[in-house]
Amino acid sequence: MSILVTKADGTTEAFDQAKLERSLKRAGASAEVAVDIVEEITKELYSGITTNELYRRAFAHLREHRRGVAARYSLKRAILQFGPSGFPFEAYLAELFRAEGYTAEIDQLVQGACVEHEVDVVMTKEKMVTYVEAKFHNTAGFKTDLKTVLYVKARIDDISAAAEASADAARSTTEGLVVTNTKFTSVAIQYATCQGLWLLGWEYPQEGNLHDRIDAAKLYPITALTTLSKREKTALLSEKKVLCSALSGDSSALVRAGIAGRRADAVLEEVGALCVPGKDI
Numbered sequence: 001m002s003i004l005v006t007k008a009d010g011t012t013e014a015f016d017q018a019k020l021e022r023s024l025k026r027a028g029a030s031a032e033v034a035v036d037i038v039e040e041i042t043k044e045l046y047s048g049i050t051t052n053e054l055y056r057r058a059f060a061h062l063r064e065h066r067r068g069v070a071a072r073y074s075l076k077r078a079i080l081q082f083g084p085s086g087f088p089f090e091a092y093l094a095e096l097f098r099a100e101g102y103t104a105e106i107d108q109l110v111q112g113a114c115v116e117h118e119v120d121v122v123m124t125k126e127k128m129v130t131y132v133e134a135k136f137h138n139t140a141g142f143k144t145d146l147k148t149v150l151y152v153k154a155r156i157d158d159i160s161a162a163a164e165a166s167a168d169a170a171r172s173t174t175e176g177l178v179v180t181n182t183k184f185t186s187v188a189i190q191y192a193t194c195q196g197l198w199l200l201g202w203e204y205p206q207e208g209n210l211h212d213r214i215d216a217a218k219l220y221p222i223t224a225l226t227t228l229s230k231r232e233k234t235a236l237l238s239e240k241k242v243l244c245s246a247l248s249g250d251s252s253a254l255v256r257a258g259i260a261g262r263r264a265d266a267v268l269e270e271v272g273a274l275c276v277p278g279k280d281i
Helices: 017-026 031-043 051-065 067-073 075-080 087-099 146-165 186-195 210-217 230-238 244-249 251-256 261-275
Strands: 004-006 012-014 103-111 116-125 128-135 173-180 198-200
Touching (some): 017 031, 075 210, 128 146, 146 173, 186 198, 230 251, 244 251, 251 261
Antiparallel strands (some): 103 116, 116 128
């Protein structure tokens, strides 16, 4: 009899040992460590265990090995900790797009054919201008729905109409993108696909999703650092410190957040393990 796991949205699925092992390896755990952790967790499973409890147990085992790997494994939950304001998520997306070669600006006012629009992120590469709606959720089970993609499509249509009528029309093309740190409803995906509106979710599309792009860019948020308390993470976010790499060159931010001495050394050590490209953790 298979053991059922309760997901964040309340649905259940059979426990998949290989899936858990893959997630651990993706975070940077060696094959041997991943197998050992899965074996330990499997011994204590019970039907109805939540994905959150599975994560908690896997994370605890990873922390016993290397903090850098544990922090990478906690990436999805680290993004969820950006709340309650959506600003850190918008700033984080802008950093991600810049790492991919775009120019990106947040909180832009863009004139449409009918009205002016507040756009979360405007990113540009060559002749393509992409207007991004960032939908942040601090609950994993929350999905971005049809209502959101409907109003974003209307907004993009109005902005595109103004762009086509301008003197710069021949020099650029506009498109819309909705980004969420969780999931989209199936109807939202169906409508966006039909209307040519791009969607980017944590695991959508299957390849090149938000998780994949963050992994490729190696951009980890300060909320992924296991050496920081929730209060300290909030203090750093309030100073607009979104990327953990920003701390490596600004130890004064740690001081302002009340982190000094050996604790600061521990934080900076983890920053080096998690955020320095190519460093073996």
